[in-house]
Amino acid sequence: MMAARMIHVENLVKRYKKRTVVREVLGPLDDCAALRALGTPAGEAAATFTERRIRGYDTTQPMKRPNAAPVHDALAVASLIDPSVLTTHHFHVDVETKGELTVGETVVDTNFRSRREPNVDVALDADERRFVALLLETFARTPAWQDHRAT
Secondary structure, eight states: HHHHHHHHHHHHHHHHTTTOOOOOEEEEEHHHHHHTTTTEEEEHHHHHHHHHHHHHHHHHHHHHHHHHEEEEEHHHHHHHOOOGGGGEEEEEEEEEEOOTTTOOOOOEEETTOSSOOEEEEEEEEEEEHHHHHHHHHHSSOOOHHHHHOOO
């Protein structure tokens, strides 16, 4: 277990140092309608995937905000394009190896109780409007392969 902990934390630091670990951002149904209204294959696909995710969350684990679901992966990619989409904080992150209820759980020391040196930038907040605007702008574009057909 200790070896797995060391490998996991080392990979976290390598992958997320100067990047982000996403906690929670919600994609509401209203944004799905805007994506679909773009009339592009990408907008349609993004709307369909997000609507299915929302239905799944509404059925199994409803969010505090109705008709919404976390969209971690899309937000992580958006943050690579525009880092200002996220607000990050530098914390110490480790993997619990001895807890009775938490073995293997990634632990983020948000209160600096461990006094260990922070090793990962953790995203705790996101600019939802900026994120949605980036999705709409990106998915409104005509794919390059379609541009070439017209000529």
